[in-house]
Amino acid sequence: MGFKEQIDTSRLPEHIAIIMDGNGRWAKNQGKFRSFGHESGVLSIKDVVEGCSDIGIKYLTIYAFSTENWNRPIDEVNALMELLISTINAEIATLHKHNIRLNAIGDIASLPQKCIDDLKFAMEDTAKNNTCTLTLALSYSAKWEILEAARKLALLVKEDKMKIEEINETVFSSQLTTVNMPDPELMIRTSGEHRVSNFLLWQMAYSELYFTEVLWPDFRKEDLFEAIVDYQKRERRFGKISEQLN
Template identity: 50%
Template sequence: MKSASPLPSFGRDMSESSSIPRHIAIIMDGNGRWAKERGKPRISGHRAGAESVRECVEGCKQLGVEFLTLYAFSSENWNRPAAEITALMALLERFLEEKAGELMEQNVRLQAIGHLERLPVRTRRKLDKAIERTSGNTSLTLILALSYGAREEIVEAARSLAADAVAGKIDPAKIDNATFASRLYTAEIPDPDLLIRTSGELRVSNFLLWQISYAEIVIFKKFWPDFHQADLNEAVEEYSRRHRRFGGL
Protein backbone atom coordinates (compact mmCIF):
# COMPACT_ATOMS: atom_id res chain seq x y z
CA MET A 1 0.00 0.00 0.00
CA LYS A 2 1.51 3.27 -1.13
CA SER A 3 -1.49 5.55 -1.10
CA ALA A 4 -4.45 6.42 1.05
CA SER A 5 -7.75 4.66 0.46
CA PRO A 6 -10.56 6.64 -1.23
CA LEU A 7 -11.86 9.57 0.76
CA PRO A 8 -15.25 11.26 0.53
CA SER A 9 -15.53 14.30 -1.72
CA PHE A 10 -16.71 17.44 0.04
CA GLY A 11 -17.22 19.37 -3.18
CA ARG A 12 -15.43 22.60 -2.27
CA ASP A 13 -14.04 24.48 -5.27
CA MET A 14 -10.32 25.38 -5.10
CA SER A 15 -11.05 29.04 -5.72
CA GLU A 16 -13.59 29.29 -2.90
CA SER A 17 -12.64 31.96 -0.40
CA SER A 18 -12.38 30.74 3.18
CA SER A 19 -10.63 31.95 6.29
CA ILE A 20 -10.12 28.34 7.40
CA PRO A 21 -7.90 26.12 5.25
CA ARG A 22 -9.52 22.89 4.18
CA HIS A 23 -6.21 21.03 4.28
CA ILE A 24 -3.16 21.82 6.42
CA ALA A 25 0.18 20.08 5.88
CA ILE A 26 2.99 20.29 8.42
CA ILE A 27 6.72 19.60 8.27
CA MET A 28 7.37 18.76 11.91
CA ASP A 29 11.03 19.76 12.15
CA GLY A 30 13.41 20.24 15.06
CA ASN A 31 12.80 17.34 17.44
CA GLY A 32 16.47 16.39 17.53
CA ARG A 33 17.71 19.93 18.03
CA TRP A 34 15.11 20.50 20.74
CA ALA A 35 16.51 17.51 22.62
CA LYS A 36 20.13 18.52 22.02
CA GLU A 37 19.55 21.99 23.50
CA ARG A 38 18.33 20.27 26.64
CA GLY A 39 21.13 17.72 26.81
CA LYS A 40 18.73 14.85 26.13
CA PRO A 41 18.83 11.96 23.61
CA ARG A 42 17.19 12.62 20.25
CA ILE A 43 14.32 10.23 20.94
CA SER A 44 13.19 12.41 23.84
CA GLY A 45 12.56 15.16 21.30
CA HIS A 46 10.42 12.83 19.24
CA ARG A 47 8.45 11.85 22.34
CA ALA A 48 7.89 15.53 23.17
CA GLY A 49 6.82 16.12 19.58
CA ALA A 50 4.05 13.55 19.95
CA GLU A 51 2.31 15.89 22.39
CA SER A 52 2.42 18.65 19.78
CA VAL A 53 0.75 16.25 17.35
CA ARG A 54 -2.08 15.73 19.83
CA GLU A 55 -2.57 19.48 20.27
CA CYS A 56 -2.50 20.03 16.53
CA VAL A 57 -5.11 17.37 15.85
CA GLU A 58 -7.40 18.81 18.50
CA GLY A 59 -6.82 22.33 17.21
CA CYS A 60 -7.59 21.42 13.61
CA LYS A 61 -10.79 19.69 14.64
CA GLN A 62 -11.91 22.72 16.63
CA LEU A 63 -11.15 25.05 13.72
CA GLY A 64 -13.08 22.92 11.24
CA VAL A 65 -10.08 21.84 9.17
CA GLU A 66 -10.98 18.75 7.13
CA PHE A 67 -7.53 17.29 6.39
CA LEU A 68 -4.24 17.37 8.30
CA THR A 69 -1.13 15.80 6.78
CA LEU A 70 1.93 15.35 9.00
CA TYR A 71 5.40 14.61 7.61
CA ALA A 72 6.17 11.90 10.15
CA PHE A 73 8.98 9.90 8.52
CA SER A 74 10.62 10.63 5.18
CA SER A 75 12.15 8.11 2.79
CA GLU A 76 15.51 9.72 3.58
CA ASN A 77 15.01 9.05 7.30
CA TRP A 78 15.84 5.39 6.67
CA ASN A 79 19.47 6.57 6.46
CA ARG A 80 19.50 7.52 10.14
CA PRO A 81 21.24 5.30 12.72
CA ALA A 82 19.50 1.94 13.17
CA ALA A 83 18.95 2.54 16.87
CA GLU A 84 17.11 5.81 16.20
CA ILE A 85 14.94 4.20 13.51
CA THR A 86 14.02 1.37 15.88
CA ALA A 87 13.11 3.89 18.57
CA LEU A 88 11.03 5.93 16.11
CA MET A 89 9.10 2.87 14.98
CA ALA A 90 8.45 1.93 18.60
CA LEU A 91 7.22 5.46 19.25
CA LEU A 92 4.91 5.25 16.23
CA GLU A 93 3.52 1.95 17.47
CA ARG A 94 2.93 3.44 20.90
CA PHE A 95 1.18 6.44 19.34
CA LEU A 96 -1.08 4.17 17.29
CA GLU A 97 -1.96 2.04 20.31
CA GLU A 98 -2.58 4.90 22.71
CA LYS A 99 -4.21 7.42 20.40
CA ALA A 100 -6.53 5.19 18.37
CA GLY A 101 -9.12 5.43 21.12
CA GLU A 102 -8.84 9.21 21.20
CA LEU A 103 -9.21 9.37 17.42
CA MET A 104 -12.41 7.35 17.73
CA GLU A 105 -13.74 9.64 20.44
CA GLN A 106 -13.00 12.69 18.31
CA ASN A 107 -14.41 11.12 15.13
CA VAL A 108 -11.00 11.46 13.42
CA ARG A 109 -10.13 9.23 10.49
CA LEU A 110 -6.53 8.02 10.17
CA GLN A 111 -4.83 7.50 6.82
CA ALA A 112 -1.22 7.06 5.67
CA ILE A 113 0.73 7.72 2.48
CA GLY A 114 4.18 6.61 1.39
CA HIS A 115 6.07 3.36 0.92
CA LEU A 116 4.30 1.70 3.82
CA GLU A 117 5.65 -1.71 2.82
CA ARG A 118 9.05 -0.62 4.11
CA LEU A 119 7.76 -0.30 7.66
CA PRO A 120 8.55 -3.14 10.08
CA VAL A 121 5.87 -5.85 9.99
CA ARG A 122 4.67 -5.15 13.53
CA THR A 123 4.50 -1.40 12.91
CA ARG A 124 2.60 -1.87 9.66
CA ARG A 125 0.16 -4.23 11.36
CA LYS A 126 -0.63 -1.69 14.07
CA LEU A 127 -0.96 1.08 11.47
CA ASP A 128 -3.38 -0.98 9.36
CA LYS A 129 -5.41 -1.82 12.46
CA ALA A 130 -5.72 1.86 13.45
CA ILE A 131 -6.66 2.85 9.90
CA GLU A 132 -9.34 0.17 9.76
CA ARG A 133 -10.67 1.03 13.20
CA THR A 134 -11.14 4.70 12.31
CA SER A 135 -12.23 4.18 8.71
CA GLY A 136 -15.83 5.13 9.41
CA ASN A 137 -15.07 8.43 11.12
CA THR A 138 -16.28 11.52 9.33
CA SER A 139 -14.66 14.54 10.98
CA LEU A 140 -11.00 15.50 10.49
CA THR A 141 -8.88 13.13 8.38
CA LEU A 142 -5.36 12.76 9.81
CA ILE A 143 -2.83 11.62 7.20
CA LEU A 144 0.60 10.40 8.26
CA ALA A 145 3.31 10.63 5.60
CA LEU A 146 5.49 7.62 6.43
CA SER A 147 8.50 6.44 4.44
CA TYR A 148 7.41 9.22 2.10
CA GLY A 149 9.33 11.10 -0.57
CA ALA A 150 7.70 13.44 -3.09
CA ARG A 151 10.20 12.80 -5.89
CA GLU A 152 9.59 9.06 -5.62
CA GLU A 153 5.85 9.71 -5.70
CA ILE A 154 6.12 11.81 -8.86
CA VAL A 155 8.41 9.32 -10.61
CA GLU A 156 6.02 6.48 -9.81
CA ALA A 157 3.09 8.47 -11.17
CA ALA A 158 5.03 9.11 -14.40
CA ARG A 159 5.90 5.41 -14.71
CA SER A 160 2.27 4.46 -14.23
CA LEU A 161 1.10 6.82 -16.95
CA ALA A 162 3.93 5.74 -19.28
CA ALA A 163 3.01 2.08 -18.85
CA ASP A 164 -0.62 2.81 -19.68
CA ALA A 165 0.43 4.85 -22.70
CA VAL A 166 2.61 2.01 -24.02
CA ALA A 167 -0.27 -0.41 -23.47
CA GLY A 168 -2.58 1.86 -25.42
CA LYS A 169 -4.82 2.55 -22.41
CA ILE A 170 -4.26 6.28 -22.47
CA ASP A 171 -3.44 8.90 -25.11
CA PRO A 172 -0.29 10.79 -24.00
CA ALA A 173 -1.65 13.95 -25.62
CA LYS A 174 -4.62 13.86 -23.24
CA ILE A 175 -2.59 13.69 -20.03
CA ASP A 176 -3.28 16.86 -18.03
CA ASN A 177 -2.84 18.03 -14.45
CA ALA A 178 -5.89 16.14 -13.23
CA THR A 179 -4.78 12.93 -14.93
CA PHE A 180 -1.33 13.16 -13.39
CA ALA A 181 -2.69 13.99 -9.94
CA SER A 182 -4.91 10.92 -10.10
CA ARG A 183 -1.77 8.72 -10.02
CA LEU A 184 -0.31 10.33 -6.89
CA TYR A 185 -0.62 8.82 -3.41
CA THR A 186 -3.00 11.67 -2.58
CA ALA A 187 -5.35 11.08 -5.50
CA GLU A 188 -8.47 11.30 -3.32
CA ILE A 189 -7.17 14.08 -1.06
CA PRO A 190 -7.46 17.81 -1.84
CA ASP A 191 -4.20 19.75 -2.14
CA PRO A 192 -2.99 21.53 1.01
CA ASP A 193 -4.09 25.14 1.38
CA LEU A 194 -1.58 25.87 4.13
CA LEU A 195 1.92 24.45 4.67
CA ILE A 196 3.48 24.95 8.11
CA ARG A 197 7.12 24.29 8.89
CA THR A 198 8.81 24.56 12.26
CA SER A 199 12.49 25.12 13.21
CA GLY A 200 12.91 28.13 10.93
CA GLU A 201 14.23 26.19 7.93
CA LEU A 202 13.21 27.68 4.58
CA ARG A 203 12.80 24.56 2.46
CA VAL A 204 10.10 21.97 1.72
CA SER A 205 12.31 18.88 2.13
CA ASN A 206 10.81 16.66 -0.58
CA PHE A 207 7.31 16.93 0.90
CA LEU A 208 4.19 16.99 -1.32
CA LEU A 209 6.05 18.83 -4.09
CA TRP A 210 3.20 18.61 -6.60
CA GLN A 211 0.44 19.16 -4.08
CA ILE A 212 1.78 22.33 -2.42
CA SER A 213 2.14 24.24 -5.69
CA TYR A 214 -0.34 26.90 -4.51
CA ALA A 215 -0.20 26.40 -0.75
CA GLU A 216 0.38 29.36 1.51
CA ILE A 217 3.52 28.81 3.60
CA VAL A 218 4.01 29.83 7.23
CA ILE A 219 7.37 29.29 8.95
CA PHE A 220 7.90 29.11 12.70
CA LYS A 221 11.39 29.45 14.19
CA LYS A 222 10.49 27.30 17.18
CA PHE A 223 11.13 23.57 17.15
CA TRP A 224 8.23 21.16 16.74
CA PRO A 225 7.97 20.13 20.44
CA ASP A 226 7.39 23.82 21.26
CA PHE A 227 4.58 24.13 18.68
CA HIS A 228 1.22 24.37 20.43
CA GLN A 229 -2.41 25.00 19.58
CA ALA A 230 -1.92 28.76 19.90
CA ASP A 231 0.73 28.56 17.16
CA LEU A 232 -1.66 26.64 14.92
CA ASN A 233 -4.26 29.35 15.45
CA GLU A 234 -1.65 31.99 14.62
CA ALA A 235 -0.80 30.22 11.36
CA VAL A 236 -4.47 30.01 10.38
CA GLU A 237 -4.95 33.68 11.21
CA GLU A 238 -2.01 34.54 8.95
CA TYR A 239 -3.52 32.35 6.22
CA SER A 240 -6.85 34.16 6.53
CA ARG A 241 -5.13 37.51 5.90
CA ARG A 242 -3.66 36.42 2.58
CA HIS A 243 -5.32 36.74 -0.82
CA ARG A 244 -4.90 33.52 -2.76
CA ARG A 245 -4.66 34.22 -6.48
CA PHE A 246 -3.64 30.79 -7.82
CA GLY A 247 -1.46 32.45 -10.45
CA GLY A 248 -4.10 35.06 -11.39
CA LEU A 249 -4.45 38.73 -10.52
Protein backbone atom coordinates (compact mmCIF):
# COMPACT_ATOMS: atom_id res chain seq x y z
CA MET A 1 0.00 0.00 0.00
CA GLY A 2 1.37 3.39 -0.99
CA PHE A 3 1.57 6.39 1.30
CA LYS A 4 -1.37 8.09 -0.42
CA GLU A 5 -3.64 5.21 0.59
CA GLN A 6 -2.47 5.55 4.20
CA ILE A 7 -3.53 9.21 4.46
CA ASP A 8 -6.55 10.00 6.62
CA THR A 9 -8.22 12.67 4.50
CA SER A 10 -10.27 13.82 7.49
CA ARG A 11 -7.09 14.96 9.26
CA LEU A 12 -5.17 16.68 6.50
CA PRO A 13 -2.98 19.68 7.30
CA GLU A 14 -4.76 22.69 5.83
CA HIS A 15 -1.49 24.45 5.04
CA ILE A 16 1.87 22.91 4.11
CA ALA A 17 5.07 24.96 3.81
CA ILE A 18 8.12 23.65 1.95
CA ILE A 19 11.76 24.69 1.94
CA MET A 20 13.02 23.39 -1.40
CA ASP A 21 16.68 22.57 -0.78
CA GLY A 22 19.31 20.59 -2.66
CA ASN A 23 19.05 21.85 -6.25
CA GLY A 24 22.72 22.81 -6.38
CA ARG A 25 23.98 19.57 -4.86
CA TRP A 26 21.74 17.54 -7.15
CA ALA A 27 23.15 19.33 -10.20
CA LYS A 28 26.71 18.84 -8.96
CA ASN A 29 26.03 15.12 -8.57
CA GLN A 30 24.94 15.12 -12.22
CA GLY A 31 28.07 16.99 -13.29
CA LYS A 32 25.93 19.98 -14.28
CA PHE A 33 25.74 23.69 -13.43
CA ARG A 34 23.59 24.76 -10.48
CA SER A 35 21.04 26.30 -12.86
CA PHE A 36 20.30 22.80 -14.17
CA GLY A 37 19.27 21.81 -10.65
CA HIS A 38 16.89 24.76 -10.39
CA GLU A 39 15.34 23.92 -13.75
CA SER A 40 14.86 20.29 -12.69
CA GLY A 41 13.35 21.47 -9.41
CA VAL A 42 10.47 23.03 -11.33
CA LEU A 43 9.25 19.52 -12.18
CA SER A 44 9.14 18.74 -8.47
CA ILE A 45 7.06 21.84 -7.82
CA LYS A 46 4.58 20.81 -10.48
CA ASP A 47 4.31 17.28 -9.12
CA VAL A 48 3.89 18.38 -5.51
CA VAL A 49 1.32 21.03 -6.41
CA GLU A 50 -0.69 18.39 -8.26
CA GLY A 51 -0.34 16.07 -5.28
CA CYS A 52 -1.72 18.72 -2.94
CA SER A 53 -4.60 19.34 -5.30
CA ASP A 54 -5.31 15.60 -5.61
CA ILE A 55 -5.80 15.02 -1.87
CA GLY A 56 -7.32 18.35 -0.86
CA ILE A 57 -4.55 20.48 0.67
CA LYS A 58 -5.91 24.03 0.72
CA TYR A 59 -2.66 26.00 1.03
CA LEU A 60 0.87 25.28 -0.16
CA THR A 61 3.66 27.80 0.43
CA ILE A 62 7.09 27.21 -1.07
CA TYR A 63 10.29 29.09 -0.26
CA ALA A 64 11.32 30.02 -3.79
CA PHE A 65 13.84 32.82 -3.21
CA SER A 66 15.03 34.30 0.07
CA THR A 67 16.44 37.76 0.67
CA GLU A 68 19.74 36.04 1.42
CA ASN A 69 19.71 34.44 -2.04
CA TRP A 70 20.49 37.85 -3.53
CA ASN A 71 24.04 37.25 -2.21
CA ARG A 72 24.57 34.29 -4.53
CA PRO A 73 26.71 34.63 -7.69
CA ILE A 74 25.06 37.05 -10.11
CA ASP A 75 24.88 34.44 -12.89
CA GLU A 76 22.86 32.11 -10.64
CA VAL A 77 20.56 34.93 -9.51
CA ASN A 78 19.91 35.97 -13.11
CA ALA A 79 19.22 32.37 -14.08
CA LEU A 80 16.75 32.03 -11.21
CA MET A 81 14.93 35.21 -12.24
CA GLU A 82 14.71 34.06 -15.86
CA LEU A 83 13.47 30.66 -14.71
CA LEU A 84 10.84 32.32 -12.54
CA ILE A 85 9.54 34.36 -15.47
CA SER A 86 9.44 31.46 -17.91
CA THR A 87 7.82 29.12 -15.37
CA ILE A 88 5.07 31.58 -14.45
CA ASN A 89 4.23 32.16 -18.12
CA ALA A 90 4.28 28.45 -18.93
CA GLU A 91 2.21 27.20 -16.00
CA ILE A 92 -0.86 29.46 -15.97
CA ALA A 93 -2.83 26.88 -17.98
CA THR A 94 -1.82 24.14 -15.53
CA LEU A 95 -2.91 26.28 -12.58
CA HIS A 96 -6.32 26.72 -14.18
CA LYS A 97 -6.54 23.01 -14.97
CA HIS A 98 -6.17 22.14 -11.29
CA ASN A 99 -8.17 25.18 -10.09
CA ILE A 100 -5.14 26.58 -8.23
CA ARG A 101 -4.78 30.22 -7.23
CA LEU A 102 -1.31 31.75 -7.39
CA ASN A 103 -0.18 34.05 -4.59
CA ALA A 104 3.15 35.62 -3.59
CA ILE A 105 4.66 36.98 -0.40
CA GLY A 106 7.90 38.84 0.27
CA ASP A 107 9.59 42.03 -0.85
CA ILE A 108 8.12 41.70 -4.34
CA ALA A 109 9.14 45.25 -5.27
CA SER A 110 12.80 44.17 -5.19
CA LEU A 111 12.28 41.71 -8.05
CA PRO A 112 13.02 42.63 -11.68
CA GLN A 113 10.10 44.50 -13.25
CA LYS A 114 9.43 41.69 -15.75
CA CYS A 115 9.02 39.25 -12.84
CA ILE A 116 6.68 41.64 -11.06
CA ASP A 117 4.54 42.16 -14.17
CA ASP A 118 4.25 38.44 -15.01
CA LEU A 119 3.60 37.54 -11.38
CA LYS A 120 0.87 40.16 -11.07
CA PHE A 121 -0.79 38.94 -14.28
CA ALA A 122 -0.74 35.31 -13.16
CA MET A 123 -2.13 36.17 -9.72
CA GLU A 124 -4.96 38.22 -11.19
CA ASP A 125 -5.70 35.61 -13.84
CA THR A 126 -6.01 32.78 -11.29
CA ALA A 127 -7.64 34.83 -8.52
CA LYS A 128 -11.00 33.01 -8.81
CA ASN A 129 -9.51 29.50 -8.55
CA ASN A 130 -10.30 27.98 -5.17
CA THR A 131 -9.14 24.36 -4.85
CA CYS A 132 -5.68 25.25 -3.55
CA THR A 133 -3.65 28.43 -3.03
CA LEU A 134 -0.02 28.15 -4.13
CA THR A 135 2.06 30.87 -2.49
CA LEU A 136 5.56 31.67 -3.71
CA ALA A 137 7.81 33.23 -1.06
CA LEU A 138 10.00 35.50 -3.19
CA SER A 139 12.71 37.83 -1.89
CA TYR A 140 11.29 36.77 1.45
CA SER A 141 12.68 36.50 4.95
CA ALA A 142 10.76 36.12 8.18
CA LYS A 143 12.87 38.76 9.93
CA TRP A 144 12.03 41.22 7.14
CA GLU A 145 8.34 40.36 7.44
CA ILE A 146 8.28 40.74 11.23
CA LEU A 147 10.12 44.08 11.05
CA GLU A 148 7.67 45.31 8.41
CA ALA A 149 4.73 44.34 10.62
CA ALA A 150 6.31 46.14 13.60
CA ARG A 151 6.84 49.27 11.50
CA LYS A 152 3.22 49.25 10.30
CA LEU A 153 1.92 48.95 13.86
CA ALA A 154 4.30 51.65 15.10
CA LEU A 155 2.98 53.99 12.39
CA LEU A 156 -0.62 53.26 13.36
CA VAL A 157 0.19 54.11 16.99
CA LYS A 158 2.09 57.24 15.95
CA GLU A 159 -0.90 58.41 13.89
CA ASP A 160 -3.26 57.73 16.83
CA LYS A 161 -5.08 55.06 14.83
CA MET A 162 -4.28 52.38 17.42
CA LYS A 163 -3.34 52.20 21.08
CA ILE A 164 -0.31 50.19 22.20
CA GLU A 165 -2.58 48.24 24.56
CA GLU A 166 -4.60 47.01 21.58
CA ILE A 167 -1.66 45.17 20.04
CA ASN A 168 -1.91 41.41 20.62
CA GLU A 169 -1.05 38.27 18.65
CA THR A 170 -4.12 38.59 16.44
CA VAL A 171 -3.44 42.23 15.62
CA PHE A 172 0.22 41.53 14.92
CA SER A 173 -0.66 38.58 12.66
CA SER A 174 -2.98 40.86 10.69
CA GLN A 175 0.06 42.85 9.55
CA LEU A 176 1.93 39.83 8.19
CA THR A 177 2.01 38.82 4.54
CA THR A 178 0.14 35.61 5.36
CA VAL A 179 -2.86 37.38 6.87
CA ASN A 180 -5.34 35.65 4.55
CA MET A 181 -4.19 32.09 5.19
CA PRO A 182 -3.90 29.79 8.23
CA ASP A 183 -0.52 29.09 9.80
CA PRO A 184 1.19 25.99 8.33
CA GLU A 185 0.62 22.83 10.32
CA LEU A 186 3.42 21.02 8.50
CA MET A 187 6.79 22.28 7.25
CA ILE A 188 8.85 20.06 4.96
CA ARG A 189 12.53 20.63 4.20
CA THR A 190 14.42 18.55 1.70
CA SER A 191 18.14 17.63 1.33
CA GLY A 192 18.83 16.65 4.95
CA GLU A 193 19.38 20.14 6.35
CA HIS A 194 17.76 20.64 9.78
CA ARG A 195 16.96 24.34 10.03
CA VAL A 196 14.16 26.73 9.06
CA SER A 197 16.39 29.35 7.39
CA ASN A 198 14.44 32.49 8.21
CA PHE A 199 11.17 31.10 6.82
CA LEU A 200 7.76 31.90 8.37
CA LEU A 201 9.23 32.15 11.88
CA TRP A 202 6.09 33.66 13.42
CA GLN A 203 3.71 31.38 11.57
CA MET A 204 5.61 28.15 12.32
CA ALA A 205 5.54 28.53 16.09
CA TYR A 206 3.56 25.27 16.35
CA SER A 207 4.22 23.67 12.97
CA GLU A 208 5.33 20.06 12.78
CA LEU A 209 8.77 19.94 11.15
CA TYR A 210 9.63 17.16 8.71
CA PHE A 211 13.14 16.74 7.30
CA THR A 212 14.02 14.36 4.49
CA GLU A 213 17.34 13.43 2.89
CA VAL A 214 15.75 13.58 -0.58
CA LEU A 215 17.17 16.40 -2.71
CA TRP A 216 14.48 18.70 -4.06
CA PRO A 217 14.72 17.71 -7.77
CA ASP A 218 14.02 14.10 -6.71
CA PHE A 219 11.08 15.00 -4.45
CA ARG A 220 7.73 13.80 -5.79
CA LYS A 221 4.10 13.28 -4.76
CA GLU A 222 4.92 10.05 -2.94
CA ASP A 223 7.49 11.89 -0.82
CA LEU A 224 4.85 14.50 0.00
CA PHE A 225 2.37 11.80 0.95
CA GLU A 226 5.00 10.13 3.15
CA ALA A 227 5.50 13.42 5.00
CA ILE A 228 1.76 13.75 5.55
CA VAL A 229 1.52 10.19 6.89
CA ASP A 230 4.34 10.99 9.32
CA TYR A 231 2.53 14.19 10.35
CA GLN A 232 -0.66 12.28 11.05
CA LYS A 233 1.17 9.95 13.42
CA ARG A 234 2.19 12.83 15.65
CA GLU A 235 0.31 14.11 18.67
CA ARG A 236 -0.19 17.87 18.49
CA ARG A 237 -0.64 19.06 22.07
CA PHE A 238 -0.13 22.86 21.90
CA GLY A 239 1.14 22.92 25.49
CA LYS A 240 -1.43 20.46 26.84
CA ILE A 241 -0.81 16.88 27.99
CA SER A 242 -2.01 13.75 26.21
CA GLU A 243 -4.77 13.08 28.73
CA GLN A 244 -6.34 16.44 28.01
CA LEU A 245 -6.51 15.67 24.31
CA ASN A 246 -8.05 12.25 24.85
